[in-house]
Amino acid sequence: MTDKQKILIGGAWPYANGSLHIGHVAALIGGDILARYYRLSGNDVLYVSGSDQHGTPIAVRAEKEGVPPSKIADRYHREFVRDFTELGFSYDLYTKTTTDNHEKVVQDFFLSLHNKGLIYAKSQTLPHCPNCRRFLPDRYVEGICPVCKTPGARGDQCDECGSLLDTTELLNPQCKICGTTPEFRESEHFFLKLSHFEDFLKEWVPKQKGWRQNAANFTRGLLKKGLKDRPITRDTQWGIKIPIEGYDDKRIYVWFEAVIGYVSASIEWANAQDNPDAWIPFWTNGAKNIYAHGKDNIPFHTIIWPAILKAKGGLNLPSQIVSTEYVTLERKQLSTSRNWAVWVPNFLENYDPDTLRYYVINNGPETSDADFTWQEYLERTNGDLVGVYGNFVHRILSFIFKNFGDKIPTPGDFDEEDKKILKATKDSFKTAGQLISEGKFRAAIKEIIGLARLGNQYVDKKAPWSQIKVSQEAAATTLWVCAQVIRSLGILTQPFIPRSSQVLLETIKVSNIEWRFEELPAGSTFKEPKPLFQRLDKKIIEEEIAKLEKAT
Ligand SMILES: [Zn+2]
Ligand SMILES: [Zn+2]
Structure with a gap:
């Protein structure tokens, strides 16, 4: 199909000088939600990112440890790849800034801008x-x-x-x-020559509709102060070489080259498809270009990257900026140097990746700073995931399995209650989809967990365990209706908590899903259900806080 909307999603590039922590996940998760949602709704998505491997902090640390900088950068790159895979990030390509391809693309940009006097x-x-x-x-x-x-x-x-x-x-x-x-x-x-782009940016930025408020405000503030030309090279040996003779002792600055990674990664992806031009439609004409990153990355994506793209010419400028605020931990500022952080590799050793994704979406720093506490993490996991969503799915499928075998029962006539929840289920796709596309992920997941809550209320009211004693058909109708809600929840939750979504869809044997309501027909078989989530023991709160305090 050629009429599909092309959507490029760029996730910010984490710096390969230390492990990922919850702040990274909170800042980057929006990119994955959008990528998954847009794929499910039939668009052509290219979702790229990679590890930012150059720069002074890595060079200084390498010197201290007496190893080449590449050793440190690659160590963390491998760790990031593992973490993102376990967390279910669905990058089409996750690369790094030390590839030959990236170097070549950056040098092309450099020369092109240099030739234009920019x-x-x-x-x-x-x-x-x-x-x-x-x-x-x-x-x-x-x-x-x-x-x-x-x-x-x-x-x-x-x-x-x-x-x-x-x-x-x-x-x-x-x-x-x-x-x-x-x-x-x-x-x-x-x-x-950033000053050259000040007038353009002052005109262009206020016209942008798809930016988070913090990006719009922060950028407006910077533009008000005026833009100064900024050095893009520095005296170091660890970085991309300047493609002009006489500057062998200098390298290109990370802040200039890392953003170009969005283009070089797209090219690398196209080459890997054996279709070297495949990246171009994602960067031209009607393609959407969306960026997901944290607050500290705002000026790089709203001023510097648009200026570089404008200078280069022929490539789309950002259309949507999904920027987060900061995450605090137990009401204190995250600090990697003081080890006041929840590190992703440690978290994944002990907990379900979906529970972290859920937390940073539901309690995340979408519009204001957000606090991670182990108490709240436990409550959200046990309350929303285990208690509301997981419980609804498990009690219904188990009840059907026990009373009707491994087949979805055949319904009778629907009453108003049945019709009401079926309509709510169908409507959820539109409501949640709209919210996701606007970057309002918290509202979207609340809508979806709200549907599971509605399912629990519906089934409590209908009480199929009582219905079945009087009328097999009445119970079957209730359970069939619930099965429709469950199938939809399996799809609606996929962009947010993909691990459990996959388990659920495999249980009810549904594949080739799309972002729309479809029936789970009577008579279709399913596997014996297992709980989607594990209840957390209250003792983890004290244990985790003790670990934190010991580590600092
Ligand atoms: Zn010194
Ligand atoms: Zn001062």
Whole structure:
């Protein structure tokens, strides 16, 4: 079919210098929900992401550990691949920024922009540590904030008073690696002419409809302050080479090259299909281009990436921005350095991936910061997943299995109650689908769990366990109606909690699903049902909090 809507979904690229934590999952899950939903509704989806493997933090750490940077970057890349697979992320391609393909695409972009005069060389005064014998990126210089006089301000920003700083302004600056006072040296670098795009962005950004509020507000604020040209190369050996002679000791900055990964990953995907041009329809004409990422990534996707794409020409700019707010843990800021985090590999060792997905969707930082607490995690899992949805499915299928064997019973005439819940089931596809496409995932999952809740109320009222003593047909009607709700729930939950969705659909032997209501016919067989979710023991709350406190 050629008239299918092409939808490119880009999930932000996690930095390969440490394990994934719940904050990553919360920021990225929206991309997977959209990819799964749009595939189920018959669109052509290309969902790509990868590991961001370059940059100073990895280089510095590699030096400390005495290993090549690629060793650290690949270690975490492998871990990310495993985590995303277990969490059910349905990427069409999950790659990394150290591929030859990515390097080539980035260098093409660089040269194209350089030829147009939108990348230019200029001398810069930069902090250099005489002891480490390296130029220091902003984050590797600390000192006293010139504004509020607090120690520990970074070269780019003071966390205490929020002032944006220039490294040269810091009082008593020190190299963060060794503590030596840096000296300032001249170094020639390439700059992206962001100022050139200010007028365009000021006109384009307010017209965008599909952006989350935080993306729109934050971007408007940055544009108001005006855009300055930004250096896109730095003095390091770990990164993509500058495709111009005379700059061998410098590399392209991560913030410039990682976003180009959306294009290079699309090309890599097309090459793997043996159809090298297959990526183009996802980036041109009427294709939708959606990006899912956390708050800290907003300016890269709403200013820098659109500017780079505009400069390159011929490729779609972002049409939808699904950006989240921050996640806190037990009412404290997540901190990877202080180990105040729930790490994905640890979580997956002990718990069901669907329960984490459910939590970060239902309690997630969609419109404001969200807190993860083990207490709330237990309540949502035991309450919504085990108690409402899992319970509805299991009690109905078990009851049918026990009283009618492994076949969906044949219904009699429907009364108003039956018709009402069947209509609610059919309507859920439209309501939830609309909410998903608008990026309102929490409202969508509430709608779907609400349908399961309605199912429980319906079956409690009908009481097939009493009906069956009086009329086999009345009980059969109730159970047939419930089976329709169950089949639909198996599909409606697929974008959100795919593991349990698959178990349910396999149990009722349904495949080739689409995002619409279809009947589960009377007489169709199903397997002996098993509970979809495991109830969590209350003792995990104390255990997990103790683990957290011990680790910090
Ligand atoms: Zn140093
Ligand atoms: Zn300050």
